[in-house]
Amino acid sequence: MKKIGIKDVAKEANVSISTVSRVFRKYGNVPKDTENSVLEAAKKLQYTPNIAAQALRGSLNNIGIVFTRLAEDAFINPFYSEVLRGISTIIKKENHYMQIIACDTLEEEKAEIRTLLASGRVDGIILLYSRCMDPLIYDLVKNESNFIISGRVESDHLLKDKIYTVNTDSIKDTYDAVSVLINKGHKKIALINEESNYIVNLDRMNGYKQALISNGIEFDEDLIIIKTKNNRETVNNIKNKLKKHPEISAIFAKDDLIAAYAYEAIKEMGLNIPQDIAVMGHNDLYLASLLEPKLSTVRVPIFELGCKLAENLIKIINKEEIDERHVVLPTELIIRESI
Amino acid sequence: MKKIGIKDVAKEANVSISTVSRVFRKYGNVPKDTENSVLEAAKKLQYTPNIAAQALRGSLNNIGIVFTRLAEDAFINPFYSEVLRGISTIIKKENHYMQIIACDTLEEEKAEIRTLLASGRVDGIILLYSRCMDPLIYDLVKNESNFIISGRVESDHLLKDKIYTVNTDSIKDTYDAVSVLINKGHKKIALINEESNYIVNLDRMNGYKQALISNGIEFDEDLIIIKTKNNRETVNNIKNKLKKHPEISAIFAKDDLIAAYAYEAIKEMGLNIPQDIAVMGHNDLYLASLLEPKLSTVRVPIFELGCKLAENLIKIINKEEIDERHVVLPTELIIRESI
DNA sequence: AAATTCTGTAAAAACGTTTTTATGAGGATG
DNA sequence: CATCCTCATAAAAACGTTTTTACAGAATTT
Known part of the structure; x- marks a missing residue:
């Protein structure tokens, strides 16, 4: 089945190639009847412009979406699905397309993104994360690449005024959420966080600390639990921490998905939520209202x-x-049954 | 910043364009030292081949992944995240790229896919669903498009021998799962299903019916609950059904996510799982083991x-x-605490 | 009526590759 | 020493568009 191109349409309609093109590009200067015969010929031949040829003169109108972390983890959190849904809505309206990028290592990621941009496969990229002092950022700025970050960079980042971000005020959110726990009388509040090389996690920690301090509660390093890759291990770590510090009466989890592990740990120990231990999550994934008791959390749009x-x-x-x-973007504290 | 092309590299290395190209395409017939000087020049100039130009001679090496249903629903089920993770793993290994396609209407979807393929933006597509008597399939076969379906087509589909699918034996899975419930002594088993225009849902219904019949239980149309778009409505529908038929002692949900709604309904009625009502799900999403009590389900790879x-x-x-x-693909029955 | 502008269209250049064809220099063969 | 290969490379064609330039002929102005 021969591929039909603009040339065939031109022949069919008895006009030149350029006329066909200007009809499709709405370039003007083409009378109605000529336009009609071109359109008719195109329809008859089922003509669809070749995207590679168009891109050679312009662009592919592709944007890349970078899922970070190991590909293994990349898609699991429903957070990403929801962001994707938002992106997809706009992208389509603007006649662009989405390319998914998920890499296994940082090195690979940097190289891949460079190639993607330099080769013209994508016009710009969305980074769905923000790592601390990420060399990638410098690379992107240096190459004058089009990109935007979900999250933020360090407050004193040298390139702060050269990059674009969309974020929530993660420090304040956490501050507020932990403050609610404190106001309910909790003094020993554990924090379950993730690797500290992501800014968002630093912010959670920061908000947590500030809430404690401004309420006259001493910060205790030993009340921090870091989620590991192995879920079972995480649950056990939580249990051990609770055993070691029976005075813990509340837990703030960095993410609802992690709060679910806290639920598991607490229940396995035969304790009750919120009577024995209050739990607060973050993000308001649909999961939050499915948990029993329903999870209180911070709703992120x-x-x-x-x-x-x-x-x-x-x-x-x-x-x-x-x-x-x-x-x-604004957030909202959602109080359900877990505190 | 001028874009540098193969021409610049050729000039830098004092060779012709074709020599540069054959170095990159590993075409052979180029001595080590020439090759080295080309590579060096390319590195110095940070040359990256233009993908549009390459595609004009070959292909973009893009594959499209079609999320069906309204874009609203497309990404919510973690099932899709997990499929995507699998696809991404292979795609990368084969030096291809992934394009996400999510449309709002069937008409739009058909047109979009046609354009995507005809324009050469994608070389082939993966349909993450299978609709009954889907005209799209006929269209794709007629145009000799490259595509594959997650799911299956009707057993007597005329084009069955012209298309490719990957699936689980959904009828048998459901049959087995419901049989387990029956063997536990349940006689009145409700089925929560989704719209009947997807083959997978037909299969669930079919497996459910066959399990009943082969165990001498009469099929009762009124024990079927169809999930609606509104989640709260679905929960209420389940509650109403349980009230209307207090003899229902078990529920089979088409999907773990839906089983979660059943949990909600049952708990709101003050009933216990599995003592009052046993629940069985399908897919073994990570959610399944987070639910309380842990959900029994069918593990799909x-x-x-x-x-x-x-x-x-x-x-x-x-x-x-x-x-x-x-x-x-093989599946496995996972018995946890909910039956 | 001649000069100018306007219209509609064609021709051609350009985009950056890949691949086919051409070519010239050595080397081997008879 | 003429012929034929082989090797390394260059030149050119091709991919399918978009866009600039060119050019007739018609319409308008002087």
Whole structure:
């Protein structure tokens, strides 16, 4: 089955190649009847413009979405699904396409992104994370690449005024959430966090600490639990911590998914939520209201986050004005049954 | 910043364009020292081949992944995340890329897929679903498009021998799962299913019916609950059904996510799982073991499903031999605490 | 009526590769 | 020493568009 191109349409319609092109590109200067005969010929031949040829003159209108961490972890958290949904909504409206990027190592990631951008496969990328002092950022800025970050960079980052982000105020969110626990009378509050090389996790820690301090509670390093890759291990770590510190009466989990592990640990120990231990999560995944008792958490407008990321990235690509370089979205404390 | 191309590299290395190309394409007939000077020049100039130009001669090496249903629903079920993870693993190994496709209407979907394939943006597509008598299938076969289906088509589908699928034996899985409930003594078993225009849902219904019949239990249309878009509504529908038929002692849910709604309904009614009502799910999402009590379910090798889909699609694209046109993956009954 | 502008279209250049064809220099063969 | 290979490379064609430039002929202005 021979591929049909603009040339065939031109022949069929008895016009030149350029006329066909200007009909499709809406270039103007083509009378109605000529346009009609071209359109008719195109329809008859089922003509679809070749995207590679178009891209050779312009762009593929592709944007890359970078899932970080090992590919293993990349898609598991429903958070990502929801961001994706937001991105997809905008991307489509703007006639762009989404390319998924998930790498196994940081080195691979950097090389892959470089190639993707340099080769023109994508016009820009969305980083769905923010690592501390990420060399990738420097690389991207140096190459004047189009990109936007979900999250934020260090407050004193040298390139802060050259990059774009969409974020929630993670420190304040955590501060508020932990404060609620404190106001309920909890004095010993454990924090379950993830690896500290992601800014968001630093922020959680920071908000947690500040809440304690500003309420006159001493920060105790030993009340921090770090989630490991092995879920069972995480549950056991939580149990051990609870055994070691029976005075712990509340837990703040960095993410609802992690809060679920806390639930598991607590229940396995025969304790009750919230009577024995209160639990607070973060993100308000749909999971939160399925847990028993229903999880109190911080609602993050994940879908809107995705939309804003896509919206602004496209503006960046088109060199349009962006009002806010660093967008901060509002969150909401959702109190359910777990505290 | 001027974009540098093969021409610049050629000039830098004092060779012709074709020599540079054959170095990169490993075409042979180029001595080590020439090769080295080309490579050096390329490195110095940070040359990356333009993907659009390459694609104009060959292909973009893109495959499209079609999420069906409204974009709203597309990404919510962790099932899709997991399939995606599998696909991504293979795709990368084969030096291909993934394009996400999610449409709002069937009409849009058909047009979009047609354009995507005809324009050369993607070389083939993976359909993450299988609709009954889907006109799209006919369209794809007629156009000799490369595609593969997650799921299966009707047993007597005219094009059955022209398409490729990867699936689990959904009828048998359901049959087995429901049989377990029956063997435990349950006689009135409700089924929570989804819209009947997807083959997988038909299969669930079919397996359910056959299990009943072969155990001498009469099928009762009124024990079927269809999930609606509104989650709260679904929970209420389940509650109403349980009130109307207090003799119901077990529920089989088409999907773990739906089983979670059953949990909610049962708990809100003050009943206990599994003492009052046993619940069985399907898919073994990570959610299943987080629910309280832990959900019994059918484990589907979702990751492997994704891998196989990608593997075979790439074979189809490369016109390689495929041993099985319709791959059926094994499943496993996981009995936890909910029955 | 001549000069100018406008319209509609064609021709051609350009995009950056890959691949086919051509070519010239040595080397081997008769 | 003429012929034929082989090797390394260059030149050119091709991929399918978009866009610039060119050019007739019609319409308008002077």
